[in-house]
Amino acid sequence: MAKKVPGLTPGRLTPLQGLTGQSSKLETRQGTFIVRPAPPLPIPFVDRQREARLLRKLSSSGLTPRPIVGDAGLLVLPWQAGESLSPQAFHQRSREVVVLLLRLHRQPLTGYRLCLLPLLERYWQLCRQRQAGWQRALRQLQRVGEPRPLRLAPLHMDVHSGNLIANAQGLHLIDWEYAADGDVALELAALCASDPDRHDRWLESYAQAARLSTVQLTYQVARWQPWLRLLMASWYQLRAEQSSDEQLLQLAQQSWQYI
Numbered sequence: 001m002a003k004k005v006p007g008l009t010p011g012r013l014t015p016l017q018g019l020t021g022q023s024s025k026l027e028t029r030q031g032t033f034i035v036r037p038a039p040p041l042p043i044p045f046v047d048r049q050r051e052a053r054l055l056r057k058l059s060s061s062g063l064t065p066r067p068i069v070g071d072a073g074l075l076v077l078p079w080q081a082g083e084s085l086s087p088q089a090f091h092q093r094s095r096e097v098v099v100l101l102l103r104l105h106r107q108p109l110t111g112y113r114l115c116l117l118p119l120l121e122r123y124w125q126l127c128r129q130r131q132a133g134w135q136r137a138l139r140q141l142q143r144v145g146e147p148r149p150l151r152l153a154p155l156h157m158d159v160h161s162g163n164l165i166a167n168a169q170g171l172h173l174i175d176w177e178y179a180a181d182g183d184v185a186l187e188l189a190a191l192c193a194s195d196p197d198r199h200d201r202w203l204e205s206y207a208q209a210a211r212l213s214t215v216q217l218t219y220q221v222a223r224w225q226p227w228l229r230l231l232m233a234s235w236y237q238l239r240a241e242q243s244s245d246e247q248l249l250q251l252a253q254q255s256w257q258y259i
Contacts, residue, residue, distance in 0.1 A: 005035060005069060005076055023175075025079065032079035036177070038072060041242045043235075044122040045114075046177050048075040054110045054179055058154065061107050064176060080174055082167030090161035091198065096171050097164065098205050101191075104173070105153035105184050105210070114155065114180035116146055116227050123234035128241055131256045137230050147223040149183035150216065157187060160194040184210070185220035189228050192221065229258050 005011075011028030013035065026033045038048050052070020055077070059066035069076035085093065120138055124130075156163075157178040165172045188206055192199040203221060207214040233255035240248040 005033070005074070008033070008068070008076070026076070033068060034077045034079055034174075036075040036077075038074065042126060043238070043242075044119050044126070045180075048072060048177075050112060051075055051177050051179070054112055054154075055176060057110045058104075058107060058176075058179075061103070063104055063107070063173065080165050080172055082165035082172065085161040085164045085166055085171075087161045089166070090164065090195070093166075093171065094198070094201065094205060097159070098202075098209050100164075100171050100173065101156075101159065101187065101206065102209055104156060105151070105187070107154050109152065109181045110154050110179075112180045114157070114182040114186075116186075116231060117142065120227075120230055120234060123231075123238055127234070127237050129237065131233070131237065131259070133256070133259050134230075134233075137226070137259050141227060141230065146227070147183065147185075147220065149185075150220045151184045151210075151212070152181060153184050153187075155180060155182045155184070155187045157182070157190055159187070159191045183220070183224065185217060186224045186228070188217065189221045189224040193225075193228055193232065229255070233259055 005026060005028075008026070008030055009028045011026050014025045014027075016023045016025055016034075022036055022039055024035045026035045036048060036051075039046055049070060049072045052067045052075050055064050055067050056070070058064050065078040065080065067075055067077055090097070120141065124134070124138060156173050156176065157180065158175055159173065163173060163175045165174055184206075188203060192202050195202065203218050204214050206212070207217045233252065236248055236252035236255050239245070240252045
């Protein structure tokens, strides 16, 4: 499929796999790029213009390439060459993952703060089907308020094997659409949610590398877990309704069991 992108010659566009289903690979005479249009239906916090601005801020660190195009409707980035990590390689290279996260967390704040309460409220407004216990869980979080950050830093917020590329230069994070400034413990809570069997190892490894108390980090991660569980269930619910995808529907049903 041919595709015309501003500033680039027309090229071949290939859709990429992923639960969001918004990204494609664009091959042109000028090189290879990843194309990320704005979602056709609203997904809370996903904003290509904000994403582009954040990536421009981080690009000087070498953590991410600088966007070629970045506005409300379209984000275009240079293609990140390499291979996605398998779950096994993700575990084997966990020390490198921690080093990469620390490198991100030591960057200057981007100016885009991640606040979960308004995000959760927006999911509630957008979804048509209100699952049992959803409103009760949301009201409980509204009463207690978000935990005070243990350490405020730029976060990726979607670290798992599929979002890590390995090449000769090392590991690289991709898919930054949920990145923002927030508590490092929230990042670790999300990481542990994607790899629950190694929960303790991730926290011990990160705490040691970041010179944090493992006990303190573990406690803070536990405080964020109810927020993260509701966020994940809300995301799956909205995306299942928007796409009618059976896999997303099953993930939503599984997630609500923990609420």
